[in-house]
Amino acid sequence: MSETKIRILVVDDDQDQLVLAERTLSAYGFDVRTHRSSLGVSNLVRSAAPDLVLLDVNIPALSGDKVLSLARAQAPLGTKFILYSASDESKLRSLALSSGADGYISKSVQGADLAKKLTDLYKRGRTAAPAGSAPHALNK
DSSP states (O other), rough: OOOOOOOOEOOOOOOOHHHHHHHHHHHTTTTEEEEEEEEHHHHHHHOOSEEEEEEOOOOOOOHHHHHHHHTTTSSSSTTHHHHHEEEOHHHHHHHHHHHOHHHHHHHHTHHHHOOOOHHHHHSSSOOOOOOOOOOOEEOO
């Protein structure tokens, strides 16, 4: 990985999941921030300017796909949003497509595989994808 650390914001209501993601991604050279609520994500995205936002889909108060639409309006150009869930892949893919996410990853993807998939997504140039085009599948 390059000298510049990839800045990632992980949003999940499960504290254990946040600790695991922070430990794992930090070990692979990411600059990790975590947030345990859907509330306040837009402000955090604006102030922290992450390169990637990994959003749990099933968060109380405001689901990840709804947070995505609000946070994207506040995010710096180029910030990529990835939905993260234990839901079945077809449901997750459909939700990513309908919400405008840049990709999706199953929570079954962990460790080096998670770090690699996130790094690959970061390195992909942000393309002006036509409306309705499929988000990148990152869990295969």
